[in-house]
Amino acid sequence: MRQFSWFNATALTLGFAFLYIPMIILVIYSFNASKLVTVWAGFSTQWYGELLRNEEFLNAAWVTIKVAVTSSTIATVLGTMAAYVLVRAGRFSGRTLFSGMIYAPLVMPEVITGLSLLLLFIGIGLDRGVLTIVLAHTTFSMCYVSVVVSSRLVSFDQSLEEAALDLGCSPFDAFRLVTLPIIAPAVISGWLLAFTLSLDDLVIASFTTGPSATTLPIKIFSAVRLGVSPEINALSTIMIAIVTIGVITASLVTKQAAMRQARDERMAERPA
Amino acid sequence: MTQHVFAPWNDPGEKPLIQFRNVTKRFGDFTAIDDLTQDIYEKEFFALLGPSGCGKTTMMRMLAGFERPSSGQIFIAGQDMARIPPNKRAVNMMFQSYALFPHLSVWDNIAFGLKREGKDKDIIAARVEEMLRLTRLTKFAKRKPHQISGGQRQRVALARSLAKAPKLLLLDEPLGALDKKLRQDTQFELMDIQEKTGTTFVIVTHDQEEAMTVASRVAVMDEGRIIQVATPAQIYEAPNSVYVADFIGDVNIISGRAKPTGDKVVTQWAEGQPDIIGTTTTEFDPGQEIHFAIRPEKVAISTEEPQDAANKLQGKVLDIAYLGNISTYHVELPTGHVIKAQTANTRRLSRRQITWEDPVWISFTDTAGVLLER
Numbered sequence: 001m002r003q004f005s006w007f008n009a010t011a012l013t014l015g016f017a018f019l020y021i022p023m024i025i026l027v028i029y030s031f032n033a034s035k036l037v038t039v040w041a042g043f044s045t046q047w048y049g050e051l052l053r054n055e056e057f058l059n060a061a062w063v064t065i066k067v068a069v070t071s072s073t074i075a076t077v078l079g080t081m082a083a084y085v086l087v088r089a090g091r092f093s094g095r096t097l098f099s100g101m102i103y104a105p106l107v108m109p110e111v112i113t114g115l116s117l118l119l120l121f122i123g124i125g126l127d128r129g130v131l132t133i134v135l136a137h138t139t140f141s142m143c144y145v146s147v148v149v150s151s152r153l154v155s156f157d158q159s160l161e162e163a164a165l166d167l168g169c170s171p172f173d174a175f176r177l178v179t180l181p182i183i184a185p186a187v188i189s190g191w192l193l194a195f196t197l198s199l200d201d202l203v204i205a206s207f208t209t210g211p212s213a214t215t216l217p218i219k220i221f222s223a224v225r226l227g228v229s230p231e232i233n234a235l236s237t238i239m240i241a242i243v244t245i246g247v248i249t250a251s252l253v254t255k256q257a258a259m260r261q262a263r264d265e266r267m268a269e270r271p272a
Numbered sequence: 273m274t275q276h277v278f279a280p281w282n283d284p285g286e287k288p289l290i291q292f293r294n295v296t297k298r299f300g301d302f303t304a305i306d307d308l309t310q311d312i313y314e315k316e317f318f319a320l321l322g323p324s325g326c327g328k329t330t331m332m333r334m335l336a337g338f339e340r341p342s343s344g345q346i347f348i349a350g351q352d353m354a355r356i357p358p359n360k361r362a363v364n365m366m367f368q369s370y371a372l373f374p375h376l377s378v379w380d381n382i383a384f385g386l387k388r389e390g391k392d393k394d395i396i397a398a399r400v401e402e403m404l405r406l407t408r409l410t411k412f413a414k415r416k417p418h419q420i421s422g423g424q425r426q427r428v429a430l431a432r433s434l435a436k437a438p439k440l441l442l443l444d445e446p447l448g449a450l451d452k453k454l455r456q457d458t459q460f461e462l463m464d465i466q467e468k469t470g471t472t473f474v475i476v477t478h479d480q481e482e483a484m485t486v487a488s489r490v491a492v493m494d495e496g497r498i499i500q501v502a503t504p505a506q507i508y509e510a511p512n513s514v515y516v517a518d519f520i521g522d523v524n525i526i527s528g529r530a531k532p533t534g535d536k537v538v539t540q541w542a543e544g545q546p547d548i549i550g551t552t553t554t555e556f557d558p559g560q561e562i563h564f565a566i567r568p569e570k571v572a573i574s575t576e577e578p579q580d581a582a583n584k585l586q587g588k589v590l591d592i593a594y595l596g597n598i599s600t601y602h603v604e605l606p607t608g609h610v611i612k613a614q615t616a617n618t619r620r621l622s623r624r625q626i627t628w629e630d631p632v633w634i635s636f637t638d639t640a641g642v643l644l645e646r
Contacts, residue, residue: 162338163371165358167385167436177384181375 023240030233037228047234057235060219064199067130067215071137072194078138079145079194080187084175086146087153105143113140114207121208128210136208137201141194148193152186192250196243278488279503280313287350289314289440289472290335295344297330297496304330306496307344317466317473319483321519322493328476331493332442335474336365349439359388364438368445370429372417378428379404379413385436403431406465423454430462434469443475447482459485480520484508492516508567513646517565522600524571524611526564530556530643537643539564542607549582552643566641571613573601574633575625581635587611589630601626603634 030048034041051057086099105113117136118128126132160182164174180187202217209218216235223232280286288311297305304327312318320328333339334346337358346353348363364385372381382403386396404410407427412420417428426446433441446462447455463486466473477483483490484504491501492515500512511517514525526548528541537556539548541564548564556562578584590610591602594617601613613634626632 157369157371159367159369159371160373162336162358163365163367163373164384165338166336166363166365167432168359168388170359173388178373182373 026233027237027240030230030237032230032233035230037230037233047230048238051231051234051238054231056214057216057219057231060214060216063130063213064216067133067137067205067213068195068198071134071198072141072191074134074138075142075194076145076187076191079142079190080149080183082142083146083150083153084179087150088158102143102146105140106147110140110201110203111207114204117204118207128208129212132208132210133205133213133215136204137194137198140201140204141197144193144197145187145190148190149183149186152183156183189250192246278315280316281311281489286313288312289316289349290474291345291347292331293345293347295334295341295346297327297334297339298342303496305334305341308496308498310491310498310501312472312474314472315470317463317475317486317488319487319490320474320476320493321480321483321490322478323519324478326493327496328493329444332365332444332474332476335440336363336442337361362436362439363442364433364436364440365442365444366429366433366446368448370417370425370449372425372428372432374417376416377413378409378415378417378420381417381428382432382435384432389436399435403435406434406468407431422449423458426450426458430465434465434471437469438471440472440474443473445477446475447477447479455482456485462486484520492519510642511565511644514563514565514644515646517642517644522568522612522614524566524568526566526609526611528562528564530560530562531558532556536638537562539643542609545585545605545607546583548641549638550641550643551639554643554645556643556645560645563644563646564641565644566636568600568612568614569598569616570636570640571611572635573603573613573615573626574635575630577633578635582638584633584635585611586631586633589626589628589632592626592628601632603632 029037029040031043031045032040033044033046082102086095086102089095114136117132117139121128121132121135156179160178161174164178165171169177200217201215202221205215206218206221209215216239220232220235223229290310290312292308292310295305295308296303306327308327308331320331322328330339334341335348335353337353337356340354348361353361373384376384379400382400383396386399391399400413401410404413407430409424409427409431412424412428417425420428426449430446443462447458450458459482462473466486473486475483475486484507487504489501490504490507491498492507493499494515500507500516502510507516507520511520517523518525526539526541528539528548531538531540531547532555535551536549537552539550539562541548550564572578572581585605587603587605589601590604593600593602596617598614598616601615603611603613605611611634
């Protein structure tokens with residue numbers, strides 16, 4: 001074991017303080033009894049109760065979840081298909097151009113993506129609402145899915161697909177019965193990534209939304225402009241909790257799967 | 273007693289199962305297979321042998337349907353395979369990496385191909401059980417591929433590719449991942465299974481010992497061409513070129529000029545050295561360049577001058593390689609040539625007569641070597 005020197009301890013504390021102090025303050029103030037955000041007046045959960053009675057916030061939360069589930073699902077299908085073609089189809093002419101174009105939206109400023117989508121929706125006369133946000137979110141989260149899935153496909157032993165073909169599968173069956181089950185973890189993490197991106201997107205959603213659809217980030221942002229309320233603190237704390245639980249669960253599941261795999265392999269080495 | 277010799281290639285009435293007709297395969301500028309014509313017969317165990325990049329894997333992948341010839345035709349059982357995709361061929365392949373489906377159990381891996389045929393459940397189950405018994409895997413049916421050993425995985429791959437009872441089984445370096453002892457056992461197992469099932473096997477390997485052990489015929493390949501096709505014994509004892517002689521086993525090559533004398537051919541190879549007398553059926557022109565190839569085990573070594581040897585040369589021992597069952601002596605001739613001579617160590621702990629730097633005689637008969645043009 002290496003010594004844990006005072007230097008290491010200080011560096012670690014400073015780093016984590018920098019990362020987490022803002023969030024800790026937010027969580028603490030969400031339990032503040034006072035209506036004034038910056039004045040501590042004792043412990044209370046009243047703002048959580050008020051939040052649950054606030055129709056506007058609940059509606060916005062529902063819209064956000066609908067948008068996130070739909071757009072991440074469509075993005076996962078499209079992104080997986082794009083990744084599959086780019087990794088598997090070999091060197092067709094224009095392959096480099098296509099793969100470049102798939103990844104370009106990753107570095108495109110969100111303002112520009114949002115603006116161009118807005119112009120498109122106006123141009124084709126599409127009424128702005130849930131549908132347009134779903135389309136917009138699908139567009140930008142699809143490339144994230146395709147990055148995650150294609151990195152898995154690159155390390156995928158192609159002879160597995162050839163074996164499936166050799167044993168009588170059509171190319172589609174080979175994908176459905178062999179490729180997809182094996183790359184499933186990457187597809188799922190692509191979906192989770194797309195879901196999270198959609199959940200916390202503010203810029204693109206505000207460009208493409210209409211009066212009928214307000215997502216949670218838009219709602220929070222507009223509420224904060226009128227002043228930070230303890231309700232917002234409570235809402236943010238809930239979001240932090242959801243994300244934390246999600247991340248911890250995901251990492252536990254992955255870790256357990258890895259441990260099971262290692263144990264199985266050790267057992268395989270034992271003479272039968 | 274008359275013994276039936278399996279040699280359909282010598283029977284003009286026999287129809288080949290596989291026919292390559294002037295097949296060429298190019299990848300961009302690279303020619304992997306160069307105008308290749310070859311027949312392979314039913315129930316053969318045909319080995320494609322050569323260094324990496326010689327085109328042997330491409331030939332196999334064309335049979336499986338993963339690659340299409342750039343020109344020429346491939347027939348399997350008389351049918352042109354040009355437009356037939358891999359999933360519509362009565363050909364199965366055992367992959368070098370085994371390509372077992374990691375998310376399926378051993379049982380499901382073997383049943384995979386049968387399920388695609390839409391066969392009855394009971395028929396599938398019976399066939400899988402039969403395959404498990406054949407490959408001695410019954411105990412492991414429920415395990416996943418990562419829960420079994422390398423040798424067991426290899427047998428699962430074999431069982432899976434045999435389950436559909438293909439006309440032709442392709443084996444791509446099937447034993448490459450196994451250690452030597454297991455590999456030797458598995459070679460005999462493969463031959464046994466090939467005999468039991470009556471399937472035609474085409475095996476790709478770079479291991480000449482493996483090819484010699486399992487195959488009924490061996491095709492030695494180089495740069496997209498087949499250099500020689502023959503039985504293992506013919507390939508070893510009567511190679512048609514220096515390339516084949518050198519690729520298969522150990523060999524001494526002495527190059528010189530031909531001097532035909534009656535039914536013998538004399539190789540003049542160095543000033544002041546006795547000519548080498550050999551026997552051949554090939555005609556050689558006087559003065560033609562000629563290569564005399566002789567296997568080390570056909571070269572005798574002695575401390576005293578042998579009396580009745582057709583060829584004898586004097587030299588000194590440069591090196592001795594003791595391999596347990598045999599010893600190989602590297603004998604340097606006055607010309608600088610190094611000739612390898614091998615002796616079997618038939619007696620235990622006998623005092624070694626010959627040691628480093630000893631002056632020795634090497635000798636061989638006039639039929640021990642082969643004379644090659646190229």
